[in-house]
Amino acid sequence: xxxxVLLDAVERYLKGEMSAEESAYLEEMRKTNPEVDxxxxxxxxxxxxxxxxSNTRNFKHSLVETEAKxxxxxxxxxxxxxxxxxxxxxKKYKRIVAVAATIAGIVSIVTAGLTSVYxxxxxxxxxxxxxxxxxxxxxxxxxxxxxxxxxxxxxxxDTKATPISGGTGFLIDGQGYLITNAHVLQGKTIIxxxxxxxxxxxxxxxxDNTRDIAVLKINDKDFIPYKSLPYGISKSVxxxxxxxxxxxxxxxxxxxxxxLSSQSGYKGDTLSYQISVAxxxxxxxxxxxxxxxxxxxxxxxxxxxxxxxxxxxMYIFKTVENLKKDSTFSNIKLNxxxxxxxxxxxxxxKKVNSCVFLIKSYQ
Amino acid sequence: MSTLxxxxxILKGLAENDKQAIETIYRANYAMIQSFILxxxxxxxxxxxxxxxxxxxxxEKACTESFELSSQIKTYIYSVCRRLWLKRLTQMQRYSGNLxxxxxxxxVDEDLESHEKRNADFILMETAMSKIGEPCxxxxxxxxxxxxxxxxxxxxxxxxxxxxxxxxxxxxLMRLKKLFFAQYKNGQ
Numbered sequence: 001x002x003x004x005v006l007l008d009a010v011e012r013y014l015k016g017e018m019s020a021e022e023s024a025y026l027e028e029m030r031k032t033n034p035e036v037d038x039x040x041x042x043x044x045x046x047x048x049x050x051x052x053x054s055n056t057r058n059f060k061h062s063l064v065e066t067e068a069k070x071x072x073x074x075x076x077x078x079x080x081x082x083x084x085x086x087x088x089x090x091k092k093y094k095r096i097v098a099v100a101a102t103i104a105g106i107v108s109i110v111t112a113g114l115t116s117v118y119x120x121x122x123x124x125x126x127x128x129x130x131x132x133x134x135x136x137x138x139x140x141x142x143x144x145x146x147x148x149x150x151x152x153x154x155x156x157x158d159t160k161a162t163p164i165s166g167g168t169g170f171l172i173d174g175q176g177y178l179i180t181n182a183h184v185l186q187g188k189t190i191i192x193x194x195x196x197x198x199x200x201x202x203x204x205x206x207x208d209n210t211r212d213i214a215v216l217k218i219n220d221k222d223f224i225p226y227k228s229l230p231y232g233i234s235k236s237v238x239x240x241x242x243x244x245x246x247x248x249x250x251x252x253x254x255x256x257x258x259x260l261s262s263q264s265g266y267k268g269d270t271l272s273y274q275i276s277v278a279x280x281x282x283x284x285x286x287x288x289x290x291x292x293x294x295x296x297x298x299x300x301x302x303x304x305x306x307x308x309x310x311x312x313x314m315y316i317f318k319t320v321e322n323l324k325k326d327s328t329f330s331n332i333k334l335n336x337x338x339x340x341x342x343x344x345x346x347x348x349x350k351k352v353n354s355c356v357f358l359i360k361s362y363q
Numbered sequence: 364m365s366t367l368x369x370x371x372x373i374l375k376g377l378a379e380n381d382k383q384a385i386e387t388i389y390r391a392n393y394a395m396i397q398s399f400i401l402x403x404x405x406x407x408x409x410x411x412x413x414x415x416x417x418x419x420x421x422x423e424k425a426c427t428e429s430f431e432l433s434s435q436i437k438t439y440i441y442s443v444c445r446r447l448w449l450k451r452l453t454q455m456q457r458y459s460g461n462l463x464x465x466x467x468x469x470x471v472d473e474d475l476e477s478h479e480k481r482n483a484d485f486i487l488m489e490t491a492m493s494k495i496g497e498p499c500x501x502x503x504x505x506x507x508x509x510x511x512x513x514x515x516x517x518x519x520x521x522x523x524x525x526x527x528x529x530x531x532x533x534x535x536l537m538r539l540k541k542l543f544f545a546q547y548k549n550g551q
Contacts, residue, residue, distance in 0.1 A: 003537065004530060004537075046540050046543065049488060049543070053484070053488040056422075056423075056481070056485050057508060060415075065382065066389060067389070069386070070393075075390055076393055
């Protein structure tokens, strides 16, 4: 009960409703009694809080009422009228307009680009023809230069002669022993050209038409023997294993990729494998390599049905063994160590490149 | 009358909770704030919310004794709304990094800080009020908010005399105080 009396006293004191005597008495009590003093301070603070609360609440009421009134009058509305609206609409949509304009721009550029691409495509033959003529001209120039440089060699051949057969061959021994298909060598004079365009005279050491294998020896003082070959020769193969080939269907070396499709060749021929790879005339005699870069065969021919066949690598070994019986060739040594196993395909190809030759055979 | 004198009069009215003053401010500034909010990822409801809060900030400022507005009401309201909206966008993680500026602004951070404090106290008191129960709530509401006289309250609530009503009011007030300080001290 005492508290209530005190609270009432404090409230009257704050409102200034006390007589001078009363307030003097209260102040005296505050000085002598800390509890009373604390009570006064606390209650003053609390009443102040209540006061702020009530003021804010009353103000909020007024705000809500005023807002409702102005909404009724249309001063506050979701849409803005007059000039402000135009500005607002522009500001609201300017980003969309900018995006739309950008898209329109891109579309028109793409359209223009596509149109020009298709216009070019309407006449592709003309372009290719032009390109091939240019190539012919370049080729002629190159051929003429080579003729000049190699006039000694050329004199050995009838300068007007054209090769009667040709294909690809690859080294099996760094001293200059090449292996190729027997059918590549229809003529008597053989010219092997390396990836740098250097031409070397080569002789046939042996040719086995049954197995379609021939061994050539480069007999040219310009030829620098290879210390080692990058690839080994492997007899083991697996169906579906990835393979790659390198050869000269044209004057530039061509790389091809595929897989081993069958352990036997054309019509069940057990001398060869069937492989699936793009091959053309000129690829004959080229190496077929597995993913490690080991030779597994010699690309030999293709059927009209589209099958491509390769002479099995085991016949490379057999051929060399037979050849070794001849004392002239007893020093042939097949390369067994593979130095490109863990290289990327690009690097493997770079190494193999220099060991693959373009073979041309003249009458 | 100059703009400054006009503004002073309006703010005086605002501090006294004069609806006419509130209406004047609304008419002069609301459209600007709405287009600002709408242009910056906001809605019509956002605009009304933000404007109301800015009005409360202005009211609180107008109520302080040492109050002196250093800028026009228009600039002040815009600055407060801009700050409040930026904060809300950040909270919603919708702030794209550039809030377009339509008007000049004045620093309002301090005012907003004290507003936040007051708002927290307001919520505390409101919660305490809602917990004391009837008839305490209505009794205190009548006395402190509606500023009714004790005799009037006694008649309204059916007390035989004003003294009884007063006693009851104090009991209620002590309950409210207890509730308020319990939370207030927890919150500090």
